[in-house]
Amino acid sequence: MKSKTTSHIPFTLGLPAIIWQIVFFYLPLLFIIVSSILKVSESGMIQGITLKKIFLFLSPVYLGVIGSSLLLALSNATLCLLIGYPIAYFLSFTSSRFKSFFLFLLIVPFWTNFLLHVYAWFFVLEKEGFLNNLLRFLGIIDQPIHFLNSLFAIMVMMVYYYLPFMILPIYSSLERLDRRLIEASLDLGGSWSHTFRRILLPLTLSGVRGGFFLVYIPSFAEFAIPELMGGDKQMFVGSVVSHYILGEQTGSLGAAFTVVSSIALLISVVVLFLLINKIMKRVRA
Amino acid sequence: MRSIKLTNLTKSKHGSRIIDKVNLTIPSGKFFALLGPSGCGKTTLLRLMAGLETADGGKIYLGDRDITDLPINERPINMVFQSYALFPHLDVFDNIAYSLKIKKLPKLVIEQKVFKILESFHLVDHIHKLPSQLSGGQQQRVALARAIVSEPDVLLLDEPLAALDFKLRERMLIELIELQDKLKTTFVYVTHDQFEALTVADQMAIMNHNGDIEQIGTPKEIYEFPISSFVAKFVGTTNIFSGELLHLDTNPTIHIPDLGDFSIDLPQKKSWMKEGNHVAMSIRPEKIFITKKEVKNFSNHMTGFVQSIVYHGRSTQYNILLKNNLRIQVFEQNEEHFPQEVIDYDNEVNLYWQKENVVMLEK
């Protein structure tokens, strides 16, 4: 379609991006995949291929860690979905004056430093924290409740942090919806739940799917929240990885475990994806 | 010299031939129209001239210069797009001045040229507006101004009036004619609307569905003397009769089954005009005289029944059913407020025409 004005000069301009991505994204990933099956001596010489490291991590202990991470990710994504969809719906269907305001309110925490949110919840949930002090002040409890260092704290924080990731894709697919379809459905006598099932859900399913994986995938490898909120009681992939990687001797083990968990993640993503697609087909029928 | 010559131009897209070995010469300084049905390839031809597409074969000449391989931006050919393609982030002035700024003309010269064109196009009031703030007609004029301010050798127009309403279109057509007359730039105007083409063109070419050029000529030549039934039917409306050629040497006649023999004129001998051959006769609706009375001095006559009457304001269209179940159209100009003769539904009418007013076409 273009006439003969394409020279080769632009290609060298496009090259930096591609080189950068290959060198700093794909190469490192390739590296840790390869290094997880390499046997390295003390002095750093490559001695051959070994699956020992991989099998090390297929033991029950580690599989348990992977399992709980998968479960965490799944429950987080599900919770975010259940809470997030109504919010997205609300945002999309409010009158325009307030819509920007509520959107603004939603995005501000999203754009504030993650650690500060952790800190904020610390502040609230700590033994000497706000919530405990309030409850004691109101006379509801005598002794401070240990909110922190629990699965409860982890879940609260996870949902808190990942909610916008779920809401925004759903919101955008709701925005793209033709409002007249809903009007028509209600007009023709459909009840609300019927309208939801037959019209809203099928058409926004792609947004739901997007939001779901946007939450699910990062949640799996999340380590800051479990570590800071859960202490040493709960072990997840992220914490294990960070401990190994940053340790002197265990660097390569950390890489290997990352690879193993990533494969587990990939498998679960594929399974979930196919499952969701199946559900999508059923709902759209 | 600002003429365009296309020799053996071929272009395929997605495996199918759009145009195949097209030859066309567009004379310098004239208003040339390229008419054809939608999808026939006329826009492709235009884009090839502009350089937006590269030909698979053949050559394009601007005057004596071979511009086939010349890049788009080096051709002194500008184009007005159907969707105007005004730069949305630039105001009217900057849109028009765009090509002049590229040429790096001095600021004062640019201002001079742009203002002059703004005045003649009545756009001075809108000089700082963005395209989104203009009406359709205003946008069209900006697109036109932008294309001609740099005084190109050739101006290509791709159905530029398609988006305008009828009255505006009529006015713009006249303005375009006057503009071309003044500038003497070669205009190449592509359209599927035969009314537009007939109105503006000094010369025109008709393209058929296959991308072949059927006929080239002045509007009058094409309308009055179409050389194929496609041209006859595409440009204006016509009635086509099929029949047999008889008595070629003595008294040329066409024998139409169930209707009779009609005398015809053969001003030019063509190879397919042989005794006994099946041919087609094209006669335009306005060339047939319709009346209930008997009239003498016409070379041909037939009768029929009035099926429907359509009132067009300045003319009335009668759809007539003939003896052989063929339906034809007859136009009659409404010359009088109170016509002396009233023709009504189901009336039997006489249809008269002169043999010079028909065109014989190859079947």
Place this chain on the structure above:
Amino acid sequence: MGRIWKLLIVASTYLFLYVPIIVLLVFSFNTEGFPSPWKGFTWHWYGELLHSTHLWQAFLNSLIVAICATSLSLIIGVLLIFYAAQGGRTGKFLSLFYGNLVIPETVLAVALLSFFTLISIPLGLTTLIVAHTVLGLGFVIPMAYARFLEIDLRLTEASLVLGASPAQTFFKVTLPLLRPALIATALLVFIISFDDFILSYFVAGSTAQTLSLYILSMLRSGVSPVVNALSAVLLVLSSFLVLVFFSLKSRTRIF
């Protein structure tokens, strides 16, 4: 779905989102180290904030990294778009960049750390910038390219026909039309880099401390009202940036 239910869910969710923040803000003015009951209003902690050199160093580091990473990813990304605009075959290459969304940040961090160790690059601001640029590219290129595809082809054609070279067309037509999307994307990348924690945790090493890491160290040593004050300041900053983003959003469709 009753309106009451709807309102309840929405209200409680927003409350959930904001209660910690509000509490934080309120107590940043508390005289006594929190979270003991309210003692009195004070600007004291904000004062301490201003004097904390460690904090400012960390803040500066985060700023430098964010600005560099944003600029780098923008420039590299625009160059790629330029290549695409000249008719380059970018189709396949672009799918390379969608991987960023699929890989969890932790995995990327681990990979980069191992990689940097392997080629013996000292960890610090440089490695941080490199890492954040990778992150940024994953946003810049899909978003810029999507917007690029939306640009009417006829506009670039018109520019060429009017005599502009392909390069001139890019700078005079394509880039101005891309600008709102690029600015919005730059803002997004800046925020993501500035607030980033995971990549910084792994790749910053011991020398460079970003704001996130600084807050982490403060967290480990317990709660401090200075951090409350810091939160308030950063919140105001974020709000401002979101406002800027919103004013751009009306001119471009990101969501």
